[in-house]
Amino acid sequence: MPMxxxxxxxxxxEVLAxxxxxxxxxxxxxxxxxxxxxxHAPHVLRWAFTRHGGLTLRRGWSEIGPRARAEMAGLPRPLSEFVEDVAIDNLTIRVAGDMAWASFRRTYRLSPVFGASGPNGPIDELRILERSEGAWRxxxxxxxxxxLGGEPIVxxxxDGRIVWVSEDxxxxxxxxxxxxxRAGRLRCRDGRADIRLQAAIRRAHARDRGLMSIRTSVPIAYAAAEAMQLCWVTGESGMVAVTLQDRRPSALRIAAxxxxxxxxxxxxxxxxxxxEGRSAMEFARERGMRPATARTHLRRIxxxxxxxxxxxxVRVLVSIQPPG
Structure with a gap:
């Protein structure tokens, strides 16, 4: 790892080692x-807020240790060739008596192994250490x-109870x-969409495994005032994030x-x-083509x-690129 x-x-x-x-x-x-x-103590803490792992809060080695071990066991293989290429910047280390802290930014390049669901790009990190019996831990x-930021995330x-709400x-x-x-829970006014929303929240939470679970996103279509809209239910470690509105233009998904x-x-x-909610017949009228021609194009799609x-x-197309 370049330092x-x-x-x-x-x-x-010693701390850096x-x-x-x-x-x-x-x-x-x-x-x-x-x-x-x-x-290995009850007061140890792990906190993370990342795109691939979501919001994570783990307390005590009795919880952190087994989760870390399970996640390490789930790695496809030792990733030595990628670890050696992880860049680190803005390193600061301070030591005061038997306590020390270090802050830095690591830039991960693990997309060849994990794709978009794994750690890729910069992560700001902090470690606090204590010295016990002559060794730093x-x-x-x-x-x-x-x-992260700028998304309408809940x-x-x-069970759907709201933990945190972004400004958007x-x-x-x-x-x-x-x-x-309603009663502290996030609900959708569209009844059918609400059933799917609650089921997706339960499924996403059930996938919580490891130290930072692999992110999974499920699109939910719901009726809004002007047209059908999409929200995304994203599985996070220990929690679930609901992106209330997919603000990306449909052109991005169609391009994909x-x-x-x-x-x-x-x-x-x-x-x-x-x-966007239009039918093949409407498309044919807009383009001045015969309905049979539009239906032929649709069958080929x-x-x-x-x-x-x-x-x-629609379900396949909107699932191509969940919000990042």
Missing amino acids: PEQRLTPQQR VLEAEHRAFWFKDWDGYAAAHA IVVVALLDPG QVSA AQRLLTPGDAFVV AVEVFGLSPMQADLASAIV FAKVGVATQTGL
């Missing part, structure tokens, strides 16, 4: 080495993804046009569909119309995407 040049005292070098040992041990699947870097781990527990989400909840808060399924320009335009209905087509 910046910095003048360090002997104690700071523990940080390097912890990092290498995790990605090399070395459980004994990872456990040796941490204090980590007692606090904090991770923050600097790319963090909920397994609060603005959507205030008029209560599509989503409301063109690449994934090999749609022609006309098929892409028709697919875009379907996603179905064949390429592997679906049999417009509902199935």
Whole structure:
């Protein structure tokens, strides 16, 4: 792991050695080495807010240790070639008596292994250590993804109770046009969509495994004042995040569909119309083509995407790129 040049005292070098040992041990699947870097005590803490792991709060080694071990066991293999390429910047280490803290930014490049669901890009990290019996041990781990923010996100527990609301989400909840808060729970005014929303929340919570669970996103279509809208239920470690409104233009999803399924320009335009709630007949009238021609294009889209209905087509297209 490349480290910046910095003048360090002997104690700071000891702290840095523990940080390097912890990092290498995790990605090399070395459980004994990872456990040796941490204090095995009730007061240890792990906090994270990342795109691939969501909001995580773990207390005590009795909880953190088994989860870390399970996640390490789930790695496909020791990732030595990627770990060596992780860049670290803005390193600061301070030592005061038997306590020390270190802050830094790591830039992960693990997309060849995990794709979009794994740690890719910069993460701001903090470690607090204490010295016991002459050895430094980590007692606090904090991770923050600097790319988060600007989304209408509601963090909920397994039963849908609201834990945290972003400013953008609060603005959507205030008029209560599509989503409301009832008895402290997030609900959708569209009854059918609400059933799917609650089921997706329960499923996402049930997938909570490991130290930072792999992110999974499920789209939910709901009726709004102007047109059908999408929200996303995203599985997070210990919690569930609901993105109330997918603000990305449908063109982004259709562009991805063109690449994934090999749609022609006309098929892409028709697919875009379907996603936006228009029928093939309406599309035919807009383009001045015969309805039979539009239906032929639609059948060819179905064949390429592997679906049999417009509902199935929309579900696949909106699932291509969950919000990042």
